[in-house]
Amino acid sequence: MASGITGAASAAATTSKTGSGTSAQEIAGNFTQFLTLLTTQLKNQNPLDPMDTNQFTQQLVQFAGVEQQLKANDRLDSILASSKAASTASATSYVGQTIESTGITADLKDGAATWTLDAARAAPRAKVTILDAKGNTVGQQDLSLNAGPQTFTWNGKNAAGISQPAGTYTIKVVGQDATGATVTVETGVSGKVSKVDLSGSEPVLIVGTARVPLSSVKGVGLSTTSS
Structure with a gap:
């Protein structure tokens, strides 16, 4: 009988560690099985050879830990649900707002596509390359960047002065300081x-x-006007 109790204890402990792979109901079932086996053993134990008290105590401590973990998991689920609800409410408040976020792609619309460039330090020499959706280079420009954030607007034309179709384009920027070091x-x-x-x-x-x-948003209500 003792081996049966130990097996139930091990099953519940293993179940509690596997997390998402097993439901709380299965853990609770193992806990109930343990209590049933324990009660039966106490009722039918040999008075001349009673259950080892150390083993009994260890099993109780182990299952007390499982019970606490079940309660902790329930609280975490509640916290996660509340957090997701708050995140959803926060996200919907952005509708209609102008945001700034990290990213390399922008839409070319009405002959202009705008990005924010944030240089770690001044870069007197910087090359901006614009790529289309297929990865083809459709525009390049040399410019000087100040330290900090600034806007860059591409006029939607390639090196030959031909306007490119509206769509999504990607920017790549390589900057160098006065010593030639990468910025x-x-x-x-x-x-x-x-x-x-x-x-x-x-x-x-x-x-x-x-x-x-949502985690990529850096600001709300920032101007997109080119400097």
Whole structure:
């Protein structure tokens, strides 16, 4: 009988560690089985050879830990549900707002596509390359960047001066300081949020054709006017 109790204890402990693979109901079932086996053994134990008290205590401590973990998991589920509800409410408030987020793609619309460039330090020499959806280079420009955030607007024309079709384009920026050392330049995009996708684990803001995870938002209400 003792081996049966130990087996129930081990099953419950293993179940509690596997997490998402097993439900709380199965853990609770093992706990009930343990109590049933324990009660039966206490009723039918040999008075001349009673249950080892140390083993009995260890099993009780083990299952007390399982019970506490079940309660903790319930509390965590409640906290996660509340957090997701708060995140959803926060995301929907962005609809109609202009946001700035990290990103390398922007929509070319009405002859212009705008990005935010944030240089770690001044970069007197910087090359901006614009790529189309197929990865082809459709525009390049040399410029000087100041330290900090600034906007860059591409006029939608290639090197031959031919206007490119509306769509999504990608920017690459390589910056160098006065000594020729590479300067890190982070890129971001701005735009007005038209709707929110709540189907995934994290809300995603829809800006034009771009999808912006809520965690990527760096600012709200920032101007997209080129400097």
